[in-house]
Amino acid sequence: xxxxxxxxxxxxxxxxxxxxxxxxxxxxxxxxxxxxxxxxxxxxxxxxxxxxxxxxxxxxxxxxxxxxxxxxxxxxxxxxxxxxxxxxxxxxxxxxxxxxxxxxxxxxxxxxxxxxxxxxxxxxxxxxxxxxxxxxxxxxxxxxxxxxxxxxxxxxxxxxxxxxxxxxxxxxxxxxxxxxxxxxxxxxxxxxxxxxxxxxxxxxxxxxxxxxxxxxxxxxxxxxxxxxxxxxxxxxxxxxxxxxxxxxxxxxxxxxxxxxxxxxxxxxxxxxxxxxxxxxxxxxxxxxxxxxxxxxxxxxxxxxxxxxxxxxxxxxxxxxxxxxxxxxxxxxxxxxxxxxxxxxxxxxxxxxxxxxxxxxxxxxxxxxxxxxxxxxxxxxxxxxxxxxxxxxxxxxxxxxxxxxxxxxxxxxxxxxxxxxxxxxxxxxxxxxxxxxxxxxxxxxxxxxxxxxxxxxxxxxxxxxxxxxxxxxxxxxxxxxxxxxxxxxxxxxxxxxxxxxxxxxxxxxxxxxxxxxxxx
Numbered sequence: 095x096x097x098x099x100x101x102x103x104x105x106x107x108x109x110x111x112x113x114x115x116x117x118x119x120x121x122x123x124x125x126x127x128x129x130x131x132x133x134x135x136x137x138x139x140x141x142x143x144x145x146x147x148x149x150x151x152x153x154x155x156x157x158x159x160x161x162x163x164x165x166x167x168x169x170x171x172x173x174x175x176x177x178x179x180x181x182x183x184x185x186x187x188x189x190x191x192x193x194x195x196x197x198x199x200x201x202x203x204x205x206x207x208x209x210x211x212x213x214x215x216x217x218x219x220x221x222x223x224x225x226x227x228x229x230x231x232x233x234x235x236x237x238x239x240x241x242x243x244x245x246x247x248x249x250x251x252x253x254x255x256x257x258x259x260x261x262x263x264x265x266x267x268x269x270x271x272x273x274x275x276x277x278x279x280x281x282x283x284x285x286x287x288x289x290x291x292x293x294x295x296x297x298x299x300x301x302x303x304x305x306x307x308x309x310x311x312x313x314x315x316x317x318x319x320x321x322x323x324x325x326x327x328x329x330x331x332x333x334x335x336x337x338x339x340x341x342x343x344x345x346x347x348x349x350x351x352x353x354x355x356x357x358x359x360x361x362x363x364x365x366x367x368x369x370x371x372x373x374x375x376x377x378x379x380x381x382x383x384x385x386x387x388x389x390x391x392x393x394x395x396x397x398x399x400x401x402x403x404x405x406x407x408x409x410x411x412x413x414x415x416x417x418x419x420x421x422x423x424x425x426x427x428x429x430x431x432x433x434x435x436x437x438x439x440x441x442x443x444x445x446x447x448x449x450x451x452x453x454x455x456x457x458x459x460x461x462x463x464x465x466x467x468x469x470x471x472x473x474x475x476x477x478x479x480x481x482x483x484x485x486x487x488x489x490x491x492x493x494x495x496x497x498x499x500x501x502x503x504x505x506x507x508x509x510x511x512x513x514x515x516x517x518x519x520x521x522x523x524x525x526x527x528x529x530x531x532x533x534x535x536x537x538x539x540x541x542x543x544x545x546x547x548x549x550x551x552x553x554x555x556x557x558x559x560x561x562x563x564x565x566x567x568x569x570x571x572x573x574x575x576x577x578x579x580x581x582x583x584x585x586x587x588x589x590x591x592x593x594x595x596x597x598x599x600x601x602x603x604x605x606x607x608x609x610x611x612x613x
Contacts, residue, residue, distance in 0.1 A: 133227030135200030138322030265314030276403025
């Protein structure tokens with residue numbers, strides 16, 4: 095099979111030429127820059143970057159995450175408009191670029207991945223901004239977290255051997271000069287439209303020497319300390335009794351840290367969208383040189399913003415006046431401690447599955463014990479259970495029943511049934527007791543079987559015999575009518591007895607009076 099013919103020489107690098115042309119057309123005069131975000135887990139890094147991107151869909155990854163921010167220098171939105179056009183790079187209208195944002199995992203084991211986000215030259219380090227994030231929701235962890243991540247960053251930059259000493263020296267000199275050249279921004283009302291130049295900005299100023307504690311730990315790159323979740327201050331005051339001096343104590347320690355590393359300080363709150371736009375502007379100012387006219391803010395405790403170069407020891411000492419129960423020289427952890435939880439955390443009890451064989455053995459033993467246990471004796475017919483009590487019939491009712499039905503008195507008292515003049519001793523009828531209680535039930539049982547002649551005449555039996563003709567169903571009486579008649583007779587008997595007793599008492603009284611009179 096003949097070999098395939100080679101393409102013509104002019105078509106060998108066709109795709110490479112096309113990609114080069116597209117890249118040259120889309121190339122922007124904006125320099126390349128990057129943002130490296132460091133911080134512990136749950137420090138608010140992902141939420142902050144998502145808010146800067148205007149992205150509501152937050153996604154968390156592992157290791158080293160990559161995001162980007164769209165940069166439009168001529169964008170006229172209120173959060174992106176810069177007023178000093180003379181400070182902008184040489185860019186044309188409509189040009190834009192993407193600012194790479196690298197978010198490192200909160201586990202320090204991934205620290206070696208930092209070199210992919212940082213450049214290798216002094217200029218690249220100067221345009222690589224590091225965000226050190228810490229959360230105000232847990233203020234007792236802020237100071238240690240900032241120091242730990244600053245030490246990790248120093249190891250990867252200064253002690254890893256990835257940068258020459260000359261590159262590091264040039265990068266440190268740039269940070270020192272940037273700090274010394276800081277001037278207070280002019281009022282925004284004095285600026286003209288974008289592209290105009292303010293003459294007062296051309297005045298040369300004298301570079302002042304640095305303070306004793308300023309840039310003592312110069313890493314050679316811009317650093318911004320971002321305190322996230324500042325809306326949690328209200329919760330700290332309400333639930334953990336934090337006061338104004340606690341927040342001033344925290345702020346003065348953070349500002350001392352920023353002074354040592356030459357870092358800016360921003361208090362942010364994504365929930366309340368506080369200072370997020372200021373952070374975005376300041377990032378573009380440090381990387382691309384866009385003008386920035388926002389002055390420092392130190393009045394509001396939850397909206398602090400201090401640009402690099404503004405702070406010094408004298409300004410920090412103003413916070414010392416508000417420290418009443420603590421000293422500014424005290425250690426951070428001496429007064430900012432993790433509080434004891436007032437509300438106990440209830441955790442669901444852990445459920446352990448029982449071994450199947452053990453469960454079956456336990457069930458077998460339970461069944462065996464039930465089979466071996468003696469069974470309770472069944473109740474004897476006609477015998478009342480011992481746990482069933484019955485209220486006795488009143489004495490007057492007994493006498494009334496016995497007087498009205500003398501033939502049934504033996505049955506009520508002995509609990510025996512009489513049929514054809516013969517007493518059946520097979521057992522006590524249900525509801526009857528040995529002491530005559532429950533005789534009412536026995537009485538109604540006897541009423542159910544009467545003589546045919548008496549039932550027709552409506553007479554009540556007067557003997558203990560009950561005759562039943564063979565082949566005929568014994569007639570029954572109305573129990574309700576008999577009960578009403580018996581109760582009425584009982585009440586009349588009781589009234590007669592009371593009247594007789596009253597008459598007897600009167601006669602006895604009259605006799606006693608006559609005896610007393612005669613004596």
